[in-house]
Amino acid sequence: MSCPRVGHIHFLNVLPLTWSYAHGADRGLSITRGVPAVLNNDILTHRLDVSNVSSIIYARDSEELVILPDVCISTDGDVQSILLVSRKPIHSLQNDKIILTAKSATSHCLLKIILRAAYGAIPQYYIRHITPEDPVPDDASASLLIGDDALWLYHHRQPGFFYYDLGREWKQLTGKKMVYALWVANQNFARQQPELLQLVYDRIHRAFRLGLEHKREVIDSAIAAGSPFTYDQLDHYLGNVIRWDLTEEYLDGLHTFYELAHQMNLIEHVPMLRMANVRR
Numbered sequence: 001m002s003c004p005r006v007g008h009i010h011f012l013n014v015l016p017l018t019w020s021y022a023h024g025a026d027r028g029l030s031i032t033r034g035v036p037a038v039l040n041n042d043i044l045t046h047r048l049d050v051s052n053v054s055s056i057i058y059a060r061d062s063e064e065l066v067i068l069p070d071v072c073i074s075t076d077g078d079v080q081s082i083l084l085v086s087r088k089p090i091h092s093l094q095n096d097k098i099i100l101t102a103k104s105a106t107s108h109c110l111l112k113i114i115l116r117a118a119y120g121a122i123p124q125y126y127i128r129h130i131t132p133e134d135p136v137p138d139d140a141s142a143s144l145l146i147g148d149d150a151l152w153l154y155h156h157r158q159p160g161f162f163y164y165d166l167g168r169e170w171k172q173l174t175g176k177k178m179v180y181a182l183w184v185a186n187q188n189f190a191r192q193q194p195e196l197l198q199l200v201y202d203r204i205h206r207a208f209r210l211g212l213e214h215k216r217e218v219i220d221s222a223i224a225a226g227s228p229f230t231y232d233q234l235d236h237y238l239g240n241v242i243r244w245d246l247t248e249e250y251l252d253g254l255h256t257f258y259e260l261a262h263q264m265n266l267i268e269h270v271p272m273l274r275m276a277n278v279r280r
């Protein structure tokens with residue numbers, strides 16, 4: 001039996017899973033680590049069987065994919081690690097130049113929806129590599145960062161910039177929860193290898209549970225490995241800010257996200273949320 005090829009976004013927002021993979025939960029899986037933009041591409045080009053991907057990617061290729069139930073990366077309000085850093089207050093952005101991190105897909109759409117629907121702005125967007133040390137290039141008004149870069153900026157704000165948490169902005173705009181990432185499987189893999197799909201699903205669930213049971217050790221080991229955050233910052237971020245449960249309320253938030261993205265022509269249609277057929 002060949003190893004299922006599984007993608008893993010190695011941001012701190014899935015640290016309990018990363019820790020468990022490093023402690024044996026990766027047995028029998030072939031894991032590829034990467035940033036969302038790369039894994040998004042890898043699942044669509046069939047280089048992976050299952051992956052943690054940007055939630056907007058499912059809507060762009062829903063015929064080819066199924067969603068793993070009960071797991072996602074989401075928040076109810078503040079996210080801390082998806083930030084717009086701006087030289088101007090958000091309500092004064094108009095047709096300004098805004099740089100979007102090259103690592104993301106969902107946050108690009110989220111920002112476009114928020115600026116258009118809440119602030120009436122249609123800026124010019126450019127995708128570029130940006131660093132937290134120099135977040136807003138001289139030729140731009142604002143930048144969008146995600147993941148550990150954004151979390152670092154959230155805790156190390158530089159004077160002269162305005163910071164906007166897109167989880168909070170989304171909640172203000174819609175009143176809903178937001179799903180940033182899903183675990184999806186390629187439809188062919190799901191159909192042809194149901195027992196391997198079940199193995200991956202069970203592994204991911206058990207790995208999250210194990211990582212959360214060892215939360216103190218998980219955070220200590222990240223700090224010992226050089227993570228530039230305090231224990232309390234990560235303790236709060238993991239579980240109080242970032243959530244991993246894909247319940248009805250989160251699915252409702254995801255559906256609203258797809259509807260607004262469709263209204264703005266960011267996706268061709270609002271997809272049906274098709275769940276993989278696994279024993280839970």
Ligand SMILES: C=C(O[C@@H]1C=C(C(=O)O)C=C[C@H]1O)C(=O)O
Nearest residue numbers: 054081104105106107146147180
């Ligand atoms: C909450 C976050 O969500 C991330 C945002 C993604 C995107 O914008 O495409 C993809 C995966 C998530 O890990 C984060 O960046 O920390």
